[in-house]
Amino acid sequence: MSQRVDTGSGTATLHIDxxxxxxxxxxxxxxxxxxxxxxxxxxxxxxxxxxxxxPRALQRHATEAVSACPLLALRLRRSR
Amino acid sequence: xxxxxxxxxxxxxxxxxSTPDLAxxxxxxxxxxxxHDLVSLLREAGLHGHGGAAFPTWRKLAxxxxxxxxxxxxxxxxxxxxxxxxxxxxxxxxxxxxxxxxLVGAAVGATRAVVxxxxxxxxxxxxxxxxxxxxxxxxxQVVEAPDTFVAGEETAVLSRLSGGPALPLDKFTRxxxxxxDGRPTLLNNVETMGHIALIARHGAEWxxxxxxxxxxxxxxxxxxxxxxxxxxxxxxxxETVGALLDAAGGVSGPVQAxxxxxxxxxxxxxxxxxxxxxSRESLAPYGxxxxxxxxxxxxxxxxxxxxxxxxxxxxAQQSARQCGPCQFGLPRLAETFRQLATVPRxxxxxxxxxxxxxxxxxxxxxxxxxxxxxxxxxLRSALSAFRNDLAAHLSGTCMKGER
Numbered sequence: 148m149s150q151r152v153d154t155g156s157g158t159a160t161l162h163i164d165x166x167x168x169x170x171x172x173x174x175x176x177x178x179x180x181x182x183x184x185x186x187x188x189x190x191x192x193x194x195x196x197x198x199x200x201x202p203r204a205l206q207r208h209a210t211e212a213v214s215a216c217p218l219l220a221l222r223l224r225r226s227r
Numbered sequence: 228x229x230x231x232x233x234x235x236x237x238x239x240x241x242x243x244x245s246t247p248d249l250a251x252x253x254x255x256x257x258x259x260x261x262x263h264d265l266v267s268l269l270r271e272a273g274l275h276g277h278g279g280a281a282f283p284t285w286r287k288l289a290x291x292x293x294x295x296x297x298x299x300x301x302x303x304x305x306x307x308x309x310x311x312x313x314x315x316x317x318x319x320x321x322x323x324x325x326x327x328x329x330l331v332g333a334a335v336g337a338t339r340a341v342v343x344x345x346x347x348x349x350x351x352x353x354x355x356x357x358x359x360x361x362x363x364x365x366x367x368q369v370v371e372a373p374d375t376f377v378a379g380e381e382t383a384v385l386s387r388l389s390g391g392p393a394l395p396l397d398k399f400t401r402x403x404x405x406x407x408d409g410r411p412t413l414l415n416n417v418e419t420m421g422h423i424a425l426i427a428r429h430g431a432e433w434x435x436x437x438x439x440x441x442x443x444x445x446x447x448x449x450x451x452x453x454x455x456x457x458x459x460x461x462x463x464x465x466e467t468v469g470a471l472l473d474a475a476g477g478v479s480g481p482v483q484a485x486x487x488x489x490x491x492x493x494x495x496x497x498x499x500x501x502x503x504x505x506s507r508e509s510l511a512p513y514g515x516x517x518x519x520x521x522x523x524x525x526x527x528x529x530x531x532x533x534x535x536x537x538x539x540x541x542x543a544q545q546s547a548r549q550c551g552p553c554q555f556g557l558p559r560l561a562e563t564f565r566q567l568a569t570v571p572r573x574x575x576x577x578x579x580x581x582x583x584x585x586x587x588x589x590x591x592x593x594x595x596x597x598x599x600x601x602x603x604x605x606l607r608s609a610l611s612a613f614r615n616d617l618a619a620h621l622s623g624t625c626m627k628g629e630r
Contacts, residue, residue: 164397165550166595185589186559189551197592222399 159206159225160198161213163190167220174221177212180205198224236437238445238463241421242319247351249358252322259326262427265334269423271431273443278302278379278416279489279519281507284423290403291335292411298339299332300388300407301325303348303417304372304379307489308541309521312447313417315459317348320421321355327420329363330427331413339410340367342417343384345374376490376545380596381414383547394547395596416519418447438464442506446517450475452524453482462505464517469501471522481527484612488518490538491601493608494531514608530627531613532620535605536561536568542602553599556590564606567617570625577621583610 161174161181170188181199185191192199201209201223213221244251262268269285276282291297301324305313317324324342332340340363344352349371356367372378373393382396388407406412415423422444426434435443442464448471451457455476462471468485472478484496487505493515495503503509505517525534543557563583587606590599610617619626 162399164399164595165552165593166395166397168551170551185552185556185593187551187555189593191589191593195588195592 157225159201159203159209159223161201161209162198162222162224164220164222165189167218169218169220171217173215173217174212177215178205178208181209236463238437238461240425240437240445241316241323241418241447241461242459244320247319247321247355249322249355252320256323256326256425257428259330259424259427261330261333265330265423265427268426268431272426272434273431274419274422274426274434275442276416277418277422277446277519279491281516281518284415284419287403287415288331288334288413290401291413292404293335295411296339297335297337297411297413298341298388298407299328299335299337300340300384300412300414301328301342301417301420302379302381302384302414303342303344303352304384304393305345306372306374306376306379307491307519307521308376309451309486309489309523310449310519312449312459312520314345314348316418316421316447317344318351321352322359323421323424324417325355325359325363325367325420326424326427327415327422328367330423331415331420332363332365335411335413337365337413339407340365341370341388342367343370343372343379343387344417346371376542377547377596377598380598382596384414385412394549395598397595439504439506439508441508442517446505446520448474448505448520448522450522450524452486452522453479453526454524455479462520464506465504467501468495468503468505468522471505472501472524478524479526482524483527483529484525484531486523486525487513487515487521489521490542491597491604492516492518492521493604494525494535494612495608496612514604514611528627530568530616530625531609532564532568532616533627535609535613536565539564539602539606542598542605546598547596550594550599552590552593556586556593557599557602560586560590560602560606567620570620570623580610580617580621 175182175184183191244255266289274284303313353369378393380395383393387393402412438444460474484494485500495513539561543561546553548554587603591603
């Protein structure tokens, strides 16, 4: 399933479903600007936020991360 | 308080019946009539939820999408070990809870109504439901809640009612839009339902006659620890912690701090706590909130850090183990804190304090539910309230027994 990229001026946030995440780490690899990994390998938002803000320049990469996650633990929430 | 100066408002509202049967309930409380506009009435009354989050009840009700097979749930799971108010209310006045459930069910045109209670309360609630079989619009289903800390978490209830385990779910959509089986779901704590039933009978002004402007009405408090008669009593918001302790027979000895809000609450030191009003505004500077009305008095001859370490162990053990940061982080946090709580000096070092703070910041906000967040709140309040104990531990001694 591919996410349509919003090329408008909307902001986006990356939502992590912690109950699905199994620390495979693909998201942190694809979005190193936004995500680090914690002591146990789980994605850690660099800005410390609960819902990770995704700047427009990184939205395409975020979309790839969403598709790449083997556990379907990521969703990109766009506000228009 | 809104009462005329010089008069006292009777705050015995929820627990006044002598027996839990329908006849006693009707005799004491009178008949129930559905208000024309329940949302407006609750808005005027200013009722907030009594499950811990204190969300404005009218807002939640207004947000449920009516006419789409909504389901209404009275949550009586009460997974908090230090709380007994929900079970007390359910045993003493189940019909107030069921009246509230019927009212909100009618308001949203619900086609399913559930009351979710621990196993030992299933018989008494089932009996009460049976007494109302021909009067409530929808038959109330009694569902058993497992005896775990997270069983009463909103999405854990949804999961259970959708046929799964009582474990929290990821929150992407508001449950008022899509909850149990994808249906709009209204979930209220059983005490909130009880207040709704009384407001429908007596009105918003009556409700506001007790309490404060921001926190109107009464609440059920569970007081335990170093008090003579631990138990559940009804109080008005704005009464002091001291008044709550008095209703529990007063302290059984010198008290160094009180835990307010339960295991996800915060420690508030004495003597400051004594005169502190139980209201959101008054407790906020201490990182505390009235929450579900839990107050635990810590005796002066106990070690606050050790007491906290015990709670942290419990909270770690109660993790649903679905989310990595909680599953791995809480045990690590509890274990590290335990070292701080243990004397002799070899165990407690400043580096250890930093490590505890680092771990706390790491797990905070990273989970499907607020279990890690609540655990961190408790821990941070302990580091603040028991800073003298911490200093003593860091120099190899413990203040226990010296107060």
